[in-house]
Amino acid sequence: MSAKPHIAVLMGGWSPEREISLISGEKCAAALRALDYQVSEVDVTRQLDTQLAQLRPDICFNALHGVGGEDGEVQGLLEVLEIPYTHSGVRASALAMDKHLSKQIFAAASLPVASSLLVEEGVSDHPMVPPYVVKPVNQGSSVGVEIIHDGSNAVPDSLTSKGWAFDGVAMVEEYIAGHELTCGVMGDTALDVMEIVPVNGWYDYRAKYDDGGSRHDCPADIDAALAARIQDISLQAHMLLGCRGVTRADFRYDADAETLVLLEINTQPGMTPVSLVPEMAAHRGIDFNHLVQWIVEDASCRR
Numbered sequence: 001m002s003a004k005p006h007i008a009v010l011m012g013g014w015s016p017e018r019e020i021s022l023i024s025g026e027k028c029a030a031a032l033r034a035l036d037y038q039v040s041e042v043d044v045t046r047q048l049d050t051q052l053a054q055l056r057p058d059i060c061f062n063a064l065h066g067v068g069g070e071d072g073e074v075q076g077l078l079e080v081l082e083i084p085y086t087h088s089g090v091r092a093s094a095l096a097m098d099k100h101l102s103k104q105i106f107a108a109a110s111l112p113v114a115s116s117l118l119v120e121e122g123v124s125d126h127p128m129v130p131p132y133v134v135k136p137v138n139q140g141s142s143v144g145v146e147i148i149h150d151g152s153n154a155v156p157d158s159l160t161s162k163g164w165a166f167d168g169v170a171m172v173e174e175y176i177a178g179h180e181l182t183c184g185v186m187g188d189t190a191l192d193v194m195e196i197v198p199v200n201g202w203y204d205y206r207a208k209y210d211d212g213g214s215r216h217d218c219p220a221d222i223d224a225a226l227a228a229r230i231q232d233i234s235l236q237a238h239m240l241l242g243c244r245g246v247t248r249a250d251f252r253y254d255a256d257a258e259t260l261v262l263l264e265i266n267t268q269p270g271m272t273p274v275s276l277v278p279e280m281a282a283h284r285g286i287d288f289n290h291l292v293q294w295i296v297e298d299a300s301c302r303r
Helices: 018-034 048-055 073-081 090-097 099-108 205-209 224-240 276-283 288-297
Strands: 006-012 038-044 059-062 116-119 132-136 146-148 170-174 179-186 189-198 214-217 246-254 259-266
Touching: 006 018, 006 048, 018 038, 018 059, 018 288, 038 048, 048 073, 059 073, 059 288, 073 090, 090 099, 090 259, 099 116, 099 224, 099 259, 179 224, 179 276, 189 224, 189 276, 224 246, 224 259, 246 276, 276 288
Parallel strands: 006 038, 006 059
Antiparallel strands: 116 170, 132 146, 132 170, 179 189, 179 246, 189 214, 246 259
8 A cells, every 4th residue: 555645734924824824734734644644844935945845745735825825826836846736726826816806707707796996005085985895905814904884984094195004006895784604615516605703893803713703604594595696606706717626705795685795715715723614514524634635635736
């Protein structure tokens, strides 16, 4: 019986989501060891090529989140080095990470999205009638996201010259009240829809990652037709961008107005103890170790 492949679990990196990536990576590495894989944990630096040359892994499990690891950069290096890797490839990763560009692709395919625009530094008036959301174009985990509520008189400091908080441009998006819904995709199969109910306020960074910061209802207590529509849109978005492996699509649903919008698709969903995709997979009878195994067995080059 031949030995199982040597897996390098890529984690950490230099994005604002570094700490979450380390947790995801450590949990995935533990699962792989439990499955008898040879595992090396790699805290990724900008000398990743040297790090990998020393380890010579058979496969890279990409547990990075955010800039550098989720936007096509690391994927491109792994393509050059001809090392099979997990999750989406260069193009799909870059498209999904750019919220504005991916929304244009979704809208062109008649998927429902919220109206939005890009703004540059130095805004003096509201770029959109409140309520609206201000967010970076290429960050995850709600990093830098701000909700401007109805009736707000002042433009947020983050958009002014004095308090500008973004690289290049920011995205301003119509705020959709109501339910926070999400749906994972494994390969060509949509998982069950989950509703996320934050304990306090909205689903920000702390609600995502603090133990008890939010309640996860899976399957979501929503109409079966709506759930099926969300699953269909999630799979369409996954395929439109050319995603591979596991992804997660995020939605807002205003039940009063019967308005559903696709916010974004995540090509490197979290794998922490409070992450969503592992919980969705578990509801389908796929435990964490076997989810990680499925992701590894799906790895390839030229993704």
